[in-house]
Amino acid sequence: RGRLKGALVSDGGGESLREALLGCADAGGGLLEGLRPLVGAKLALLVVDLVTGDKATAPPTKANRMAMVPGVVQPLGDFEARALELMAAGRWLEAHDVLAGQRLDEKSPAAAHAHEAIRAARLLEAVCQYELEDADGLEAALAAHEADKTNMGATLPCGCAVNLEAVEPFAALASAVGALDAGDPYTALGYSLIAGLARPTLSTVAAGVAKRAETELESIVEVVGSDEKMEHLAGDDESTPATSQNSNALLDLGSELPAMASLRALVGLKEAKARCENLRDAVALEKERLDDPKQKSLSVVLTGNPGTGKSTFARLYGQLLGELKCVPEGRVVRLTGAKLMDDGLEALEEALKKFDEPGSSSLEVGDRVEAKRNGKWGHFGQVVYHDTRDHARPQFRDTYDVHFGGHVRFKKPDGTTETWRDNDFDIGVRRKDLRVVDDRGGVLVIDDAHQLDPGTEKAARQVLYRLADEMDDRGGKLAVVLVGAEKALYEQVMGFNNGALATRIRRRYTLPDFEDDELIELLHGQLERTKPRYHVCDAKYVRIAARRLGKGRGSLGFGNARAVEALVDLASERQTARVVAERKERSGEDEESVDIFEYQRSDLLGEAPGLLVDPSTSSPLKALGEMV
Numbered sequence: 001r002g003r004l005k006g007a008l009v010s011d012g013g014g015e016s017l018r019e020a021l022l023g024c025a026d027a028g029g030g031l032l033e034g035l036r037p038l039v040g041a042k043l044a045l046l047v048v049d050l051v052t053g054d055k056a057t058a059p060p061t062k063a064n065r066m067a068m069v070p071g072v073v074q075p076l077g078d079f080e081a082r083a084l085e086l087m088a089a090g091r092w093l094e095a096h097d098v099l100a101g102q103r104l105d106e107k108s109p110a111a112a113h114a115h116e117a118i119r120a121a122r123l124l125e126a127v128c129q130y131e132l133e134d135a136d137g138l139e140a141a142l143a144a145h146e147a148d149k150t151n152m153g154a155t156l157p158c159g160c161a162v163n164l165e166a167v168e169p170f171a172a173l174a175s176a177v178g179a180l181d182a183g184d185p186y187t188a189l190g191y192s193l194i195a196g197l198a199r200p201t202l203s204t205v206a207a208g209v210a211k212r213a214e215t216e217l218e219s220i221v222e223v224v225g226s227d228e229k230m231e232h233l234a235g236d237d238e239s240t241p242a243t244s245q246n247s248n249a250l251l252d253l254g255s256e257l258p259a260m261a262s263l264r265a266l267v268g269l270k271e272a273k274a275r276c277e278n279l280r281d282a283v284a285l286e287k288e289r290l291d292d293p294k295q296k297s298l299s300v301v302l303t304g305n306p307g308t309g310k311s312t313f314a315r316l317y318g319q320l321l322g323e324l325k326c327v328p329e330g331r332v333v334r335l336t337g338a339k340l341m342d343d344g345l346e347a348l349e350e351a352l353k354k355f356d357e358p359g360s361s362s363l364e365v366g367d368r369v370e371a372k373r374n375g376k377w378g379h380f381g382q383v384v385y386h387d388t389r390d391h392a393r394p395q396f397r398d399t400y401d402v403h404f405g406g407h408v409r410f411k412k413p414d415g416t417t418e419t420w421r422d423n424d425f426d427i428g429v430r431r432k433d434l435r436v437v438d439d440r441g442g443v444l445v446i447d448d449a450h451q452l453d454p455g456t457e458k459a460a461r462q463v464l465y466r467l468a469d470e471m472d473d474r475g476g477k478l479a480v481v482l483v484g485a486e487k488a489l490y491e492q493v494m495g496f497n498n499g500a501l502a503t504r505i506r507r508r509y510t511l512p513d514f515e516d517d518e519l520i521e522l523l524h525g526q527l528e529r530t531k532p533r534y535h536v537c538d539a540k541y542v543r544i545a546a547r548r549l550g551k552g553r554g555s556l557g558f559g560n561a562r563a564v565e566a567l568v569d570l571a572s573e574r575q576t577a578r579v580v581a582e583r584k585e586r587s588g589e590d591e592e593s594v595d596i597f598e599y600q601r602s603d604l605l606g607e608a609p610g611l612l613v614d615p616s617t618s619s620p621l622k623a624l625g626e627m628v
Helices: 002-010 014-026 031-039 041-052 062-066 078-088 092-107 115-131 136-150 164-181 185-198 200-219 228-234 258-265 270-288 310-323 337-343 345-356 458-477 486-494 516-530 540-550 561-585 589-593 601-605 619-626
Strands: 300-304 332-336 368-373 376-387 399-403 407-411 417-421 425-429 442-447 478-484 507-511
Touching: 002 014, 014 041, 014 185, 031 041, 031 185, 041 185, 078 092, 078 115, 078 200, 092 115, 115 136, 115 164, 136 164, 164 185, 164 200, 185 200, 258 270, 258 310, 270 310, 270 507, 300 310, 300 486, 310 332, 310 442, 310 478, 310 507, 332 337, 332 345, 337 345, 337 442, 337 458, 345 442, 345 458, 368 399, 368 425, 376 425, 458 478, 478 486, 516 540, 516 561, 540 561, 540 601, 561 601
Parallel strands: 300 478, 300 507, 332 442, 442 478
Antiparallel strands: 368 376, 376 399, 399 425, 407 417
16 A cells, blocks of 8 residues: 555656556565455456556456556547646646537547547546536446446447447546545545556546545544544554455465365265365356356255265355355354254244344455444444454454444645545444345255155145245345255155246255275274274275175165264174173183274174084085095
8 A cells, every 4th residue: 555655646657556566566465465455356356457467468357358458548539638638637627628529529520430539538528527516427427338338249320339448447537536426435446546557548637536545545544533432543553454355355276165175075975076176166267257156046956865975065065155255154054854844934934034144254444234233233334444453452352343424525725625424433343233235145954855745734835935935035145955865855845836946956966875995985984083092903804894885785774874883883882792701701810911992803794604514513524524
């Protein structure tokens, strides 16, 4: 921020500003990370692309499409240089007359196809009107530009196609002024940087807007009053408001998400793990494109035989969606089909209420929030400070200051205009009393969903009707995970109401039975986890026991991981009985020689089958034994 402020104060030139920002990148810490708390994640990405990108070599990002790469820029008309010179000098009325003249000439034969110039002049004229105390023109010009973007690529009646890339820097300048008027200096600073970097002819005017935004950032914590509770707003040099990754921040593909690490640690589930990896990469790419992953449904149906890890996978899948910022983090609510059958709609409504509670993610300065005041929600304001100082008093540590009031604009004697906030503040607000739009939603896991039988139970029908409506209302902010046995789940639940849920949940994961090598790994892991002090006399007995379990694969009642758990319990019971019996046989000196932590063949595999015929009394066996 110091480098940026120095560049703005010096001369505001485009190259000076670019060098200052590049210097931030060279100084370490990352330009993107440095800009995020000042202009927000979305605009920071565009600024970085303009500072470091090269249209000839850089990949086609949204920033390259929306704004011209700096360089030698052809003027859109004679009006541009003259109008911008007047605007930079604060001669708004004269600049407005120049631009209005350009607008009046737009129907002349010479300007018949100067569509970009006409649109740029309209935006600059709106900026002048705003400075002349007419804000309506600015709003109308920006709305017209948005309409042009909606029709991008369409051919005009004259046969021309408008090059909106050339107009975008002018729209960025107008957006910066509009953000200042709305009391949002962060957005204003971001758009003014984009305008000045994308089109050098705008740099001086854009620098003036950026200076005003930066000044308002400085006064954002200057509050009149001597209350002791407000002393931390004065701007302690030793404290810096903490910044957090908001939902638009890019994912670091080099870091390991805890949910992904837990998924990888699971045995088997190769296809399901691969799908989660693909989802992680897809969300990262969407955020790089500035798309919102919350716009699509991430609900899923999980089927498989008992013991295949459905419940564990469902929990980790919900955790992963939170870590990917697709839904609020830590908001995984679990229900069972049996509970919904017993308690009906009441149980579902109780679970849905949890998706409207305040989240736990850190908020950023500038975030619009809804606050609970005097025990009631419905009060909307803006976060202006986050107290993260180590030496802050306990009642203020990790709290937020929220401004609810309006803004007062007044002109100073030197002709400049300042905007001040009124004193409607709440100081030291806890996160539990604040919520943002992104706080709403989460992951609803319905385990054993096949227990819902809408064909015979009214409660099941009510639950499924309500669930479908809730998925429509919340959209991608609510992910539903249905877990259960395949046949009953698809026939009873997914097929109900003409397939209402089937059309809303397109992701289907089937978890297969464990193969022999996976059962061996599960058995080793179960022994290490539950019996860490024990050992097996020969590892081959573990392999044999697991393969015996595998022979039941595909049959009714095969439990997969549950069968492994049952085998360990049975082996432990056998081992205990064997050790007790051996100690009784050796009562005396040899009693301590029995290894109480060893699993033997009989413990894991059971006693060897007895001989059907005694060789000492069978004549044929005796004869065979005497043969050479």
